[in-house]
Amino acid sequence: MSFDYDLFVIGGGSGGVRAARWAAMAGAKVGLCEEFRYGGTCVIRGCVPKKLMVFASSFSEAAEDAEGFGWTMSARNFDWKAFIDKKDREIDRLEAVYSRNLESSGVSIFRERGVVKGPNSVELASGETVSAGHILIATGGYAFAPDVPGIEHVITSNEIFHLDEQPKRMLIVGGGYIACEFAGIMNGLGTEVTQFYRGAQILRGFDDEVRGHIAEEMRKKGINLHVGRDVVSIEKKEAGLVVKCTDGTFSEYDQILYATGRKPNTSGLGLEDVGVKLDRNGAVEVDKFSQTAVPSIYAVGDVTDRVNLTPVAIREGMAFAETVFRDNPTPADHELIPTAVFTQPEIGTIGLTQEEARESHDIEIYRSTFRPMFHAFADRDQRMLMKLIVDKPTQKILGAHIVGPAAGEMIQMVGIAVKMGATKQDFDNTMAVHPTAAEELVTMREPVPG
Known part of the structure; x- marks a missing residue:
């Protein structure tokens, strides 16, 4: 049977775009529709603009800390409108990059909503219907607010x-x-x-x-x-x-x-009408290869409500394309995902929490709380926390948790070691980089009593 496309993707966020490009690079004819803006939640109204706001907000403390190091700082005022305008220009630039990368990969893009009409059929808002050998749902999630008066x-x-x-x-x-x-x-x-x-x-x-x-x-x-x-x-x-x-x-x-909270964005997509199963929260149910109950329809990213992180959606999109268009069955690996939370101070974490680990392991806890050199000299009362969860019999690192400046940067590197199965001895055998906060990760010698 002949189709208009080998793959048609509904959703132009991180997962959908990566899947579309990866499939197109494998020789597939690919179409993609997006009703809002290309780039998805992360680029348009999530991680990217949020991180820019984190950067902007950190300068108030940076100015105070500078005075602690001997600088005389002039009057400080934040211009909200100037920042928002510049942020908008940066998001416009990134959206253009996403669109340009899709087109340069040979993907046909449609700036309109798509609804599934059959196992191999998508109806666009313009009224056009396209057929595809495979359909990928990558519509992400939406912000949820409860039903409160007002x-x-x-x-x-x-x-x-x-x-x-x-x-x-x-x-x-x-x-x-x-x-x-x-x-x-x-x-x-x-x-x-x-x-x-x-x-x-x-x-x-x-x-x-x-x-x-x-x-x-x-x-x-x-x-x-x-x-x-x-x-x-x-x-x-x-x-x-x-x-x-x-x-x-x-x-x-x-x-x-x-x-x-956020909920999967599946309303009005026609999924259940064609046999795709949704869970109680509206998430698309998929197997380890991101395949739904309808063999020709797959789903990746937040719409599946598995692990709702941008890098996970990207990896799921690549795994899907590898499986379907490169004859290389590849399940997405959701184990031991390093994660950063850009609170202030920020969090970096991977693996089990202490509470999770003690349910199934005999564990040791290595912990250090301290005021970093930078904050001590600036006379700022802010403490870092570093914590390793260790399986006592094997000494394998089950979890690592960092709270403090650059925790996200540190956990990316720690994540490689933990993913490889590093032990506490491996950490102990690694020479410290001094003077850094990160050296605490390799200098904690005694477990917490009890």
Whole structure:
């Protein structure tokens, strides 16, 4: 049977673009549609603009630290509009790069929505129907906000990148990494930040000691972090947004950001109509090769709700193309993924938490908390945490957790060692680089008692 395309991709984010290019490079005829902007959540309204905001927000502390090193700094004012305008230009540039790379790879791109109409059929918003030997769903996720009275007055992580003015008083609702990252960003830019999380501690799923350390450091920086508290209702008044809390108190803000999770973007795609199975959360169910219940339809990235990280979506897209178009069956490897969270201070982590490890292993814990040389000299009260989770019988590193400056950079390198099966002895045998914070990873000699 003859098709218009060997592969048609719905979704122009990191996973879909990588899969399309990799398949095209293997000789496949590929089409791709995207209804919003090429680059997906990460490039357009996620990791990239967020990291630019992290950079911008860090200069307030950098200026203070400079004075601790003897510099006399002039008056400091942050120009929100100037930053947002420059950020927008950079995102435009990156989107153009994504489109240009697709076209140079021979991929036909469509700037419109696509809906699955059959195992080998996609209908575009223009009314055109295209056929394909394989269809790849790579539509990502969307920001979710609960049904609270007055929820229409809040913003999500989508809108925060496009505010006309910087809020003076901001409430952030949520305790995941997006909420905690934006709390640090806005606080660093000079906004008075309050954060509510209904659970007992922020960053559920991370190592408990890391969670407590970050919460303490966030509060030291001036973030009004409240756990065990949630929003009952929101009312818009002339002076601002009035929030009624679960403890019966009222508070007022200029802006409220809800960062309460994301859901797979599968609504209205016609997937269940053609036999693709979705789970209770709306995620596309796939096997280890990213294949759905319909043999010709695959899915990668956040829409599958496996591990929702940009590098994972990219790797899944490449594995799909290897499997289908290069005759090289390749499952995506979701084990031991190094991860960075750009809180302030930032987190780098790989492997098991202490809580996870002790359920199935006899473990030793190696831990160091200290004030880095830079912060000590600048007289800043900020401490680093480094922690290794070790399997006692084999001495294999089960998990590594870092909190502090450049934690993300460090965990990328540590991740290679842990992925290779490094032991505590391997770390001990490695010569320290002095003076650095990272040398603590190879100089922790005694396990924590008990």
